Amino acid sequence: MSNFTLHELQCFNAVVLDGGFQAAAERLHRSHPSVYAAVSKLERQLGLELLDRSGYRVQLTEAGRAFHRKVRFLLHEADELQSYAAQLAMGEEAELRVVLGDLCPLPAVLGMLSRFFAQHPQTRLHLQFETVTGPWERLLEDEADLIVHRVPHSDVRMEWIGLGRVALVPVVAPGFLPFAPDIDITPQRMRAFTQCVVRDSARHPSEQGHFLVEGALRSSVPDHLMKKELIVHGMAWGHVPRFMIEDELRDGTLLSIAGRHFPGVVEELSVARRRDRPHGPVADQLWDFWARHAPVLPVALGRVPKADAAP
Numbered sequence: 001m002s003n004f005t006l007h008e009l010q011c012f013n014a015v016v017l018d019g020g021f022q023a024a025a026e027r028l029h030r031s032h033p034s035v036y037a038a039v040s041k042l043e044r045q046l047g048l049e050l051l052d053r054s055g056y057r058v059q060l061t062e063a064g065r066a067f068h069r070k071v072r073f074l075l076h077e078a079d080e081l082q083s084y085a086a087q088l089a090m091g092e093e094a095e096l097r098v099v100l101g102d103l104c105p106l107p108a109v110l111g112m113l114s115r116f117f118a119q120h121p122q123t124r125l126h127l128q129f130e131t132v133t134g135p136w137e138r139l140l141e142d143e144a145d146l147i148v149h150r151v152p153h154s155d156v157r158m159e160w161i162g163l164g165r166v167a168l169v170p171v172v173a174p175g176f177l178p179f180a181p182d183i184d185i186t187p188q189r190m191r192a193f194t195q196c197v198v199r200d201s202a203r204h205p206s207e208q209g210h211f212l213v214e215g216a217l218r219s220s221v222p223d224h225l226m227k228k229e230l231i232v233h234g235m236a237w238g239h240v241p242r243f244m245i246e247d248e249l250r251d252g253t254l255l256s257i258a259g260r261h262f263p264g265v266v267e268e269l270s271v272a273r274r275r276d277r278p279h280g281p282v283a284d285q286l287w288d289f290w291a292r293h294a295p296v297l298p299v300a301l302g303r304v305p306k307a308d309a310a311p
Contacts, residue, residue, distance in 0.1 A: 004045050006078060009071050011038035012050065016068055019057045083278040093280040095124045099138045101149025102131040102198060102224050103166045103267055105243040108296050109148055116289050123282045131223060134201030139274060145283050150267040160270035161290050164297025167304045168239040170211070170262040171254040176234050183259025183307045187213045190262075194219050196227045196236035211239050211265070239264065243301050256305045264304030269297060 014024035015035065025035045043050050050064035060068060100109060117125050130138055135149040140157060151160045172181055177193070194217045200207070201222075212218070219236045221227045228244055230236045232253060240254075248254040258264040271290045273279065279287070 004042050006075075008038045008042040008045075009075060011035045012042055013068070013071055013075055015039055015051065015058060016060060016064075021058070086278040091281070092120075093123050093282045095126050096146070096283055096286065097126045097128070097144045099128045099130050099135045099144040099147040099149070101135040101147065102129075103150055103168075103241055103269055104148050105166070105241075105269075105297060105301065109163075112290070112293065112296060116286055120282055120285070129223070130201045131198050132200035132202065133206050136206070137202040137204065139272065142274075142277070145279070146271060146273045146286065148269065148271050151270045151272045157274060157276055158272045159275040160272040161287075161294050163269045163271060163290070164295040164299075165302025166267050166269050166297065167242040167302050168211075168265050168267065169242050169245065169249070169304055170237070170239050170257045170264055171231055171245060171249075172237040172257055173232055173234040174252060174255060176231075176237060181255050181257045181307050184261070185257050185259060185307070186261045190237070191216045193217075194236040196221060196230050196238035198222070198224060198227055211262075241301075242304070249305060255307070257307045258304050259307050266302050266304065 010028065011024060011030075011034075014027045015021055018024045018027055021036050021039075022032050025032045028035065039051065046067070048063045048067065049061050050067060052059040052061050052064075098113065100106070113125065113127075117123065128138065128144070130147075130149075135144070135147040136152065136155075136158075138144040139147045148163070150166075151158055153160070177185075179189075190213050195213055196219045197210075197212065199220045199222055219230060221230060224241055224244055227236075227238055228240050228248075231238055231240065232248065237257070242249075245254050249256060256264075271287075271294075273283070273287065
């Protein structure tokens with residue numbers, strides 16, 4: 001029995017996944033005859049009939065099913081090896097692309113990045129800011145090496161390191177409401193007042209808006225800093241990260257309306273990267289740096305201060 005090739009195994013796997021030679025050829029960007037010939041040669045070399053070609057769609061034989069389980073594992077290992085080789089070939093990166101999301105407390109996050117890049121002066125930091133689902137889109141479209149934002153933990157394409165919690169507090173300016181802000185304010189009562197929301201910077205947003213009161217007028221802004229200013233000036237109300245309004249909550253410039261109907265929300269801030277992509281040596285060192293120092297946010301930033309109880 002002569003040695004089979006990785007190409008033959010890839011053709012066989014594609015036929016199994018797509019249920020036919022033509023579809024497999026399209027997946028692999030090859031001709032139908034070349035894929036058919038590769039699988040036939042594999043069967044001759046093994047002395048096994050791997051595929052039942054008698055039906056409309058090719059089916060695995062019993063031997064083919066058992067063999068395919070091993071093939072999938074081997075192809076996965078081959079992909080890992082290729083990624084590892086690409087990583088070794090990279091050398092030290094000239095640039096790392098980092099996207100900060102709108103939930104980032106900048107002093108803590110930029111302090112970490114400053115410490116790391118002071119030790120890697122040959123690698124330039126390319127920093128970008130995105131909102132809502134924009135950081136995910138930049139990462140998944142290979143426009144970022146790493147993001148600092150909330151992460152959809154169900155997306156297996158990403159791996160992440162938790163940095164701490166960030167509370168978003170529903171707030172109003174004093175006098176914005178014609179009634180006392182307390183823990184019993186309902187969405188129905190807030191429907192008459194303009195709600196401020198941050199626009200999603202993603203080209204193709206993948207989520208609906210958060211905390212929206214149905215039927216209320218809305219004012220959209222590019223980031224939470226602008227949102228805070230609109231609320232402080234009595235132009236709207238909305239949810240703002242606690243780290244941005246600590247002083248205003250303390251001196252009464254802003255009032256929390258968090259309660260049973262508007263409980264606020266606590267998001268996990270994470271640093272994330274692609275799980276299925278190779279990473280250069282500096283990118284790996286930055287990842288390890290985050291892992292060694294996490295979490296980096298004060299615990300208080302993850303708590304939602306409640307409105308004063310109604311008398």
